[in-house]
Amino acid sequence: MKIRLAITAVILLSICGTLTAKETENNYMDNLKLTQAWDKKFPKRDKVNHRKVTFINRFGIELAADIYEPEGMSGKLSALAVAGPFGAVKEQVSGRYAQAMAERGFVTMAFDPSFTGESGGEPRNTASPDINTEDFSAAIDYLATLPEVDADRIGIIGICGWGGMALNAAAIDTRIKGTVTSTMYNMSEQMHNGYQFAPVSAADLLKTKIAINAQRTADALAGKPEYVGGFPKERPVDVPQFMLDYWDFYMSPERGYIDRAPACSTGWTKTTPLAFINTPLDTFIEDIITPVLLIHGEKAHSRYFSEEAFIRLKGDNKHLMIIPGANHTDLYDNLDVMPYDEIEQFFKSNMK
Secondary structure (H helix, E strand, O other), X not given: OHHHHHHHHHHOOOXXXXXXXXXXXXXXXXXXXXXXXXXXXXXXXXXXXXXXXXXEOOOOOEEEEEXXXXXXXXXXXXXXXXXXXXXXXOOOOHHHHHHHXXXXXXXXXXXXXXXXXXXXXXXXXXXXXXXXXXXXXXXXXXXXXXXXXXXXXEEEEEEOHHHHHHHHHHHHOOOEEEEEEEOOOOHHXXXXXXXXXXXXOHHHHHHHHHHHHHHHHHHHHHOOOOEOOOOOOOOOOOOOHHHHHHXXXXXXXXXXXXXXXXXXXXOXXXXXXXXXXXXXXXXXXXXXXOOEEEEEXXXXXXXXXXXXXXXXXXXXXXXXXXXXXXXXXXXXXXXXXXXXXXXXXXXXXXXX
16 A cells, blocks of 8 residues: 555646637736746757747636747648646656647647646646646637637647546547547546556555545645655665656656656645546547547556557547557657657648
8 A cells, every 4th residue: 555655646746708819828928927948858949939828728727838830831730739748847748749740830839737837726736637638628729719720620649647638638629630649647547546567456545535535634724735745856766667767757857857847846736636536537538539649658557558548449540559669758758769750640641
């Protein structure tokens, strides 16, 4: 039980009115203190234009995002909204994917989900299957109002834990014309069942629920949430290899470390798992009729999440792509294995 809680703790490390995207930006941009310097964990490409924007979701939470556009673009282009991994911010992985797709002719947005990074929402560094699914739809609200975007050709990319959120969004938002998940996690399944290689017993799950609800009481008495803590400063020992892979990414200044990412700082609130335990993200993925591409590493501990989703998807345009030799975090920043060309082809073929 202690091992499971420790592992989980570290891992958990629209506009609905009539405002246009520009009006929304003018109204809300000043509410968030956005960093204007280029602080991404990847180099800026010369042939891609970049700007920061803000928008709000239907819960009234203001989100911060980076827009990437191909230089010299003309006409209306396909657009992509990108988020993830779980515990990351847009300067790490989602922005890397977004910029790469902008180089290939898309208008792209990498956004910080509610409560994280430069986006708004309190308490900080918490997650919700409902609100974070809505974040994808709110991103589409914004993209659909841009004059350079063809609103009938918008897709999404969800990475790691936001892969599960992306599938949930695709099941309800008919504006999503194509979905890619990369190294996907189903956070509801993981938090409820544990990992496939170390399933949780009913007794242990009950103990977890009791402990987290006791934490709710403690938070109410304290008037603020407690956090699980991010990754330790020193590389851990006697932990599974995938935990070392996470540490190597998030705690390396050259790869992924940025202090406002949940995994690099406080970690998630201790009560974050409750909503996921009780809200299966994959309940309605059989309803998805638009194209889906699931990408996973052959050696990833999380590979089974994509394989399970692929089996359950009922649409006639679904694809499972397994990257030989790759582990979970290789699809964060290992350019030797990240299949940008295949992602480009998938969206261009299916969002005509």
